[in-house]
Amino acid sequence: MPLTQSQRPLYEVKAGLFKGLSHPLRIRILELLAAAEEVSVAELQTETGLEASHLSQHLAVLRRHRLVASERRASHVYYSLADARVAELLAVARALLIGMLAGDRDLLADAGSLPALPTR
Numbered sequence: 001m002p003l004t005q006s007q008r009p010l011y012e013v014k015a016g017l018f019k020g021l022s023h024p025l026r027i028r029i030l031e032l033l034a035a036a037e038e039v040s041v042a043e044l045q046t047e048t049g050l051e052a053s054h055l056s057q058h059l060a061v062l063r064r065h066r067l068v069a070s071e072r073r074a075s076h077v078y079y080s081l082a083d084a085r086v087a088e089l090l091a092v093a094r095a096l097l098i099g100m101l102a103g104d105r106d107l108l109a110d111a112g113s114l115p116a117l118p119t120r
Helices: 010-020 024-034 041-048 052-064 085-112
Strands: 068-073 076-081
Touching (some): 010 052, 024 052, 024 076, 024 085, 041 052, 041 076, 052 068
Antiparallel strands (some): 068 076
16 A cells, blocks of 8 residues: 555655756746746746746646745736745755865866876
8 A cells, every 4th residue: 555645754755855856947947936026937938948838847846846836817827936945945055066066176176286197
């Protein structure tokens, strides 16, 4: 018998959250939403360059993982972050990556100062 959502270990639920974040365009969508209180689907389409069907699929994944919320007003749909902590998560991930890249730059500089290897 499969486990219900409430019976799954937290690490499995957390892995599911990260699967929701695992596409570069979904990260871009979340960054756009983090920069504004709400963004219309038309604006998201313009900013991402995605076809409507592809954008819809990515937004569905983000909704399924409860990362975004949507609201329909007349013929327009607006999206926002479901929780302000999503923006914090993105900021922490960016800071972590910048730190890692800085470390890589230092390693690259150190590698550049190694003595040349003999060639034939």
